[in-house]
Amino acid sequence: MIIKVMGVQWVLVCHGLVTAVVVVSFLCGRWPIFEGTFIQRIHYFLTFGAYDYFLRFVGAVFGSKCTNAILSVEYYCCDRPNPLLQILYLLIIGVTYYFIANSCFAFIPGYYLSEIHRYISLSVVAVGILLFLLTSFSDPGTVNANNVSHYIKAYPYDNIIYEEKECSTCKIPKPARSKHCSICDRCVARFDHHCGWMNNCIGEKNTRYFMAFLLWHFLICVYGTVAIGLILAGRLKDFKVIDILTVYYGIQNSFMDLAPHVVQWLLGSYNTQILLMVFLAIVGMLLAGFFGYHAKLCLSNTTTNETFKWQDYMEWQRKLKEAKVSAEALKQSISGMSSERQPLLSKWRTFFRKSPLEDVVVVKNNVYDKGFLHNILEVISPFSTRRSFTRNKLKSS
Ligand SMILES: [Zn+2]
Numbered sequence: 370m371i372i373k374v375m376g377v378q379w380v381l382v383c384h385g386l387v388t389a390v391v392v393v394s395f396l397c398g399r400w401p402i403f404e405g406t407f408i409q410r411i412h413y414f415l416t417f418g419a420y421d422y423f424l425r426f427v428g429a430v431f432g433s434k435c436t437n438a439i440l441s442v443e444y445y446c447c448d449r450p451n452p453l454l455q456i457l458y459l460l461i462i463g464v465t466y467y468f469i470a471n472s473c474f475a476f477i478p479g480y481y482l483s484e485i486h487r488y489i490s491l492s493v494v495a496v497g498i499l500l501f502l503l504t505s506f507s508d509p510g511t512v513n514a515n516n517v518s519h520y521i522k523a524y525p526y527d528n529i530i531y532e533e534k535e536c537s538t539c540k541i542p543k544p545a546r547s548k549h550c551s552i553c554d555r556c557v558a559r560f561d562h563h564c565g566w567m568n569n570c571i572g573e574k575n576t577r578y579f580m581a582f583l584l585w586h587f588l589i590c591v592y593g594t595v596a597i598g599l600i601l602a603g604r605l606k607d608f609k610v611i612d613i614l615t616v617y618y619g620i621q622n623s624f625m626d627l628a629p630h631v632v633q634w635l636l637g638s639y640n641t642q643i644l645l646m647v648f649l650a651i652v653g654m655l656l657a658g659f660f661g662y663h664a665k666l667c668l669s670n671t672t673t674n675e676t677f678k679w680q681d682y683m684e685w686q687r688k689l690k691e692a693k694v695s696a697e698a699l700k701q702s703i704s705g706m707s708s709e710r711q712p713l714l715s716k717w718r719t720f721f722r723k724s725p726l727e728d729v730v731v732v733k734n735n736v737y738d739k740g741f742l743h744n745i746l747e748v749i750s751p752f753s754t755r756r757s758f759t760r761n762k763l764k765s766s
């Protein structure tokens with residue numbers, strides 16, 4: 370019997386690990402820290418490889434008509450605005466809340482939680498949905514013919530990653546830091562990324578709601594995990610499980626001896642609550658990573674879009690500098706060979722000398738970074754919502 374229960378525990382642990390690896394690979398596989406690891410390969414398989422095999426399989430079995438149908442579904446789902454992920458978000462939060470209410474509310478009030486948590490939990494979820502709606506349906510900072518000149522004034526060109534350009538689709542000048550979103554078919558100021566979950570761009574005006582959404586949902590996960598933990602601790606207390614284990618079964622009253630028996634008892638009686646706790650903890654950790662990444666960007670006044678631009682720029686500059694240094698080194702060695710009055714020692718020195726390529730340093734000069742206080746203020750109160758922006762508007766019109 371015990372072996373059977375232990376087996377179930379191991380299955381649960383393996384299931385949890387596999388789920389965690391798949392979720393982390395899918396969502397974070399492109400992060401630089403996973404470069405060259407199996408996480409990146411799983412990410413590639415999940416996001417591209419598996420789909421490619423599926424398409425080839427369908428093509429071989431059902432013919433090209435079927436493949437075309439799938440491709441048009443893909444076009445609708447990935448390249449056009451659509452509410453599929455928005456519905457999925459509402460489903461996830463609704464179903465999770467339903468399961469929590471169904472399996473946990475019976476134990477509230479409990480030994481550690483008072484009745485008020487029934488209402489707090491409902492309100493925190495309501496605020497979460499409100500932030501979701503705010504991010505989804507607010508204007509991200511659409512650039513149009515009327516406001517483009519003000520945006521150009523607000524965001525000067527740095528002539529490094531942004532220079533004067535026209536949007537080939539909108540036929541208006543492209544302010545620095547803006548980007549044309551091909552899914553929404555509009556130019557967005559201080560463009561960060563197009564968010565499928567929100568079915569909206571994240572840009573100048575709604576980055577603040579997006580950040581609040583991430584932080585709030587992270588806090589919801591922490592609250593949920595802790596609250597369910599306290600419910601289970603309350604159940605242990607109510608049933609005097611520790612006393613029974615130590616007094617009746619004579620198990621030593623130490624954490625190491627008690628923990629396996631307590632976990633076994635909880636898994637047997639409260640598996641739904643434990644699964645919910647694990648789910649909330651995993652989602653919470655992912656949200657923490659995502660929020661941390663975006664907070665770092667906000668603090669240095671960079672956008673997700675700009676991180677790619679900087680990567681390209683730095684790569685290009687490094688190659689250019691390396692080529693220059695190599696050419697210089699070659700020139701020196703040729704002139705060294707031609708001069709015959711070199712002392713013998715210099716050969717050794719040349720041999721052990723530092724490689725000139727080690728000195729190649731490319732500096733990232735982000736002119737929009739004006740100190741973290743200013744940067745945070747720019748996210749909380751975007752330029753286009755400030756009075757100075759409107760004053761400029763009145764002056765010119
Ligand atoms: Zn455009």
Ligand SMILES: [Zn+2]
Pocket residue numbers: 550551552553554562563564569570571
């Ligand atoms: Zn968009």
